[in-house]
């Protein structure tokens with residue numbers, strides 16, 4: 001038995017036993033057979049048989065228990081030896097004297113188990129002096145009765161002999177016996193009456209069994225075990241400690257815990273560092289460390305390329321006490337090229353060592369086990385199946401059940417009810433009053449449907465909330481749920497999409513089934529365009545069966561509601577134009593609620609909502625008004641972001657509250673991107689940028705219909721902008737006339753014209769300006785009916801269409817008209833800048849000095865603007881509060897449906913790379 005104990009304990013104990021028994025030189029047949037077994041059990045100590053029984057003077061208790069013939073139950077020398085000069089006192093707990101006959105028997109047994117003569121003599125002497133463990137006498141009995149000793153008995157005998165031959169052990173045993181004797185003489189004859197805490201020493205299983213009978217019969221009433229006593233009873237194989245010295249007959253609990261702990265640690269270490277308890281070695285290592293020393297007991301050829309080496313544990317342990325290889329269960333192995341070569345090599349090595357062929361190391365050949373075969377055969381398949389199950393569980397949100405196999409078809413919608421409710425209310429949604437009104441109707445329908453039904457009205461099934469990103473569609477849906485106090489299922493369109501056909505449809509079914517169970521309730525499908533895309537579109541790109549199946553299922557489910565079912569479906573999308581017509585027809589999504597970017601008033605309200613969480617000492621009315629004026633074109637999400645960014649800017653500056661300047665910096669950052677201080681331009685480049693920007697600024701200042709300029713800068717920002725001019729639209733412009741468009745185009749060309757006028761050559765920096773001007777002119781001609789030659793026609797430019805929606809002759813007219821308009825704008829710009837060449841120079845030089853000019857600087861340099869500013873502008877930008885950053889129009893100006901912010905993006909300079917591509 002391998003005893004898990006601390007490694008030192010194991011080693012020292014193993015040595016203690018082995019030193020006396022085994023001399024591992026070269027393997028003999030007998031040693032080879034039993035030595036491993038001895039090694040395995042060598043760490044056991046002898047358990048005493050029972051707590052020492054007292055000499056029963058009264059002996060009034062008739063002993064009905066069966067005992068060995070010569071065992072008087074007390075370990076005393078048997079009656080026939082009573083004339084011996086040996087003391088008749090018990091030799092020790094669990095120890096007995098041997099009769100002469102038994103001594104003779106012992107000698108003969110020693111010869112049988114091949115103990116050397118010298119050691120046997122020594123051993124006999126010790127036995128005469130100290131007695132023997134009761135275990136040995138039982139073996140002698142067996143031997144005497146002619147039963148012979150089996151292998152296990154042989155091992156036991158060897159082990160006992162080993163202990164009795166070891167001088168350290170003998171000393172310890174002797175000491176224990178002396179103490180025992182002294183204790184007995186000291187009057188404490190009641191050996192069974194253990195003191196509190198005294199350890200029960202009986203531990204042999206057999207002994208315990210007998211003892212129960214004996215004690216129960218002979219000494220009933222005499223045993224007074226204290227609580228906690230006898231806990232170690234029955235434990236074999238550990239030294240206890242007595243007076244700090246090992247007591248071979250006692251078991252120490254701390255040893256046990258140390259042992260157990262060590263075992264756990266050992267196995268943890270073992271499995272961590274040694275993997276399966278084996279190590280690969282080389283042939284050279286094998287030869288040097290094991291073969292030459294005669295430690296190899298057997299070799300097993302496993303498969304064609306691996307040989308397992310089985311060591312003689314005992315021998316290995318004595319030679320390499322600290323080695324892993326000496327541990328039971330640990331094996332070494334080495335790789336071979338071929339079995340033949342291995343056999344040849346082994347033969348040669350053994351011949352060199354002069355090992356006679358009869359004693360050569362046995363080599364066996366193991367076919368791979370059934371388990372290995374099975375593993376190889378089915379392992380990959382099992383692995384694959386396991387992987388599939390795992391993925392499907394993940395995909396299905398775990399578990400099988402409803403929704404099809406492995407839960408694939410289960411809807412992933414999150415359900416919120418009034419407990420886990422969405423806390424958003426309509427008050428948190430600023431602006432979009434009309435959208436709120438529309439959607440409120442759904443809330444009142446869910447709350448009191450009878451109000452509508454009694455008049456015969458059919459309840460609308462659902463509404464599509466459409467609009468640019470970040471305008472608050474999801475927020476509005478959440479607020480609807482928060483207000484209506486009904487369960488709310490929220491799911492994204494993309495969550496229906498799976499790589500398996502049919503899963504989307506199944507999820508839709510599951511979602512609607514759930515919703516019906518929880519009616520009245522709201523289903524919100526965000527980004528419905530992921531599944532609701534028009535089916536006809538697929539014809540070009542190769543149709544998508546899965547998406548169509550999912551869409552069909554939604555159509556069916558929405559039709560399937562009967563009018564009394566109070567399930568409302570809301571859907572959010574940025575692209576209502578691509579949704580399938582069937583989805584949008586009355587009876588499905590009856591209402592289309594378009595949520596636009598907020599107006600000036602809307603922005604102000606949204607700022608108010610988000611400023612609630614911000615610490616600021618500014619006058620909120622003025623602050624929100626000014627910020628709203630600064631941010632035309634911002635959606636709710638942009639505003640939320642700008643406010644948060646302002647707080648971060650303030651925190652970075654260690655301010656105690658967020659001030660106007662922080663908001664302005666934040667807005668500038670949101671619009672233009674990060675300042676790129678690391679981008680250092682050469683003096684000539686900087687000069688070009690300054691004149692380019694000054695050209696824009698002068699145009700903005702002197703053209704009547706241009707937007708008022710706020711700031712002009714040559715500090716590079718964001719991606720590719722080397723400088724910029726910022727303008728503020730007078731209001732949220734929804735209509736623009738030709739004058740405004742022409743002035744805007746002329747202003748946009750101001751940068752390039754200025755370069756032409758002030759430098760011998762031009763740069764690539766105006767590329768983006770040209771793009772904008774061309775787009776504007778084209779839209780004027782093809783969509784806005786601003787060309788007399790083309791007339792009031794609308795040609796929708798669709799990039800996906802191969803064919804132009806007009807004839808070749810019309811195309812030529814359009815081209816000519818676009819060119820004419822751009823030429824006009826160019827001329828307009830050039831005329832102005834030629835006249836104002838000096839002013840351009842003044843502004844550019846000041847810009848080079850200060851890098852950034854505000855409106856006040858321009859007033860100082862150019863005098864007040866000739867044209868009156870709009871009321872809003874003068875209210876918030878009267879020059880007293882400093883100037884602020886620009887709005888950043890992100891849309892192109894090509895759609896009359898989209899209200900165009902009147903601001904003009906001034907991302908004047910492109911990077912050289914961009915320019916090269918042109």
Ligand SMILES: Nc1ncnc2c1ncn2[C@@H]1O[C@H](COP(=O)(O)OP(=O)(O)OP(=O)(O)O)[C@@H](O)[C@H]1O
Pocket residue numbers: 428429430431432467468469470471472473474475476572573574606609635636637638640
């Ligand atoms: N009207 C508003 N009032 C207050 N906050 C708003 C408003 N609109 C948008 N926001 C802010 O913008 C954030 C994003 O809004 P939301 O997710 O609703 O936009 P969305 O229209 O659904 O965007 P997308 O189309 O990209 O999904 C909200 O969490 C909120 O902080």
